[in-house]
Amino acid sequence: MVGHFVDVNGRKSVLYISVLGMVLISFVICLIPSFNHIGIYAAVLLLLCRMIQGLFIAGEFVTAIAYITECAAKDKKGDF
Numbered sequence: 001m002v003g004h005f006v007d008v009n010g011r012k013s014v015l016y017i018s019v020l021g022m023v024l025i026s027f028v029i030c031l032i033p034s035f036n037h038i039g040i041y042a043a044v045l046l047l048l049c050r051m052i053q054g055l056f057i058a059g060e061f062v063t064a065i066a067y068i069t070e071c072a073a074k075d076k077k078g079d080f
Contacts, residue, residue: 011067018060025053 006014029049035042 015063018056021056
């Protein structure tokens with residue numbers, strides 16, 4: 001899912017976008033009103049935010065693993 005963006009923009013910039021997305025979604029989760037205020041919509045909003053957060057963490061993890069492997073010294077490539 002993130003592969004096309006990595007090919008176009010590079011791993012480093014996509015990694016920054018993934019981290020920024022995680023921060024923004026975490027902030028949005030803090031702003032969701034409680035169940036007492038908006039009822040079941042609070043749970044729906046939380047579920048939606050957590051799903052988006054999962055997409056960002058998946059992109060961050062895969063991109064970070066590939067980036068670390070590419071930046072490793074030649075004699076240390078298999079150690080990570």
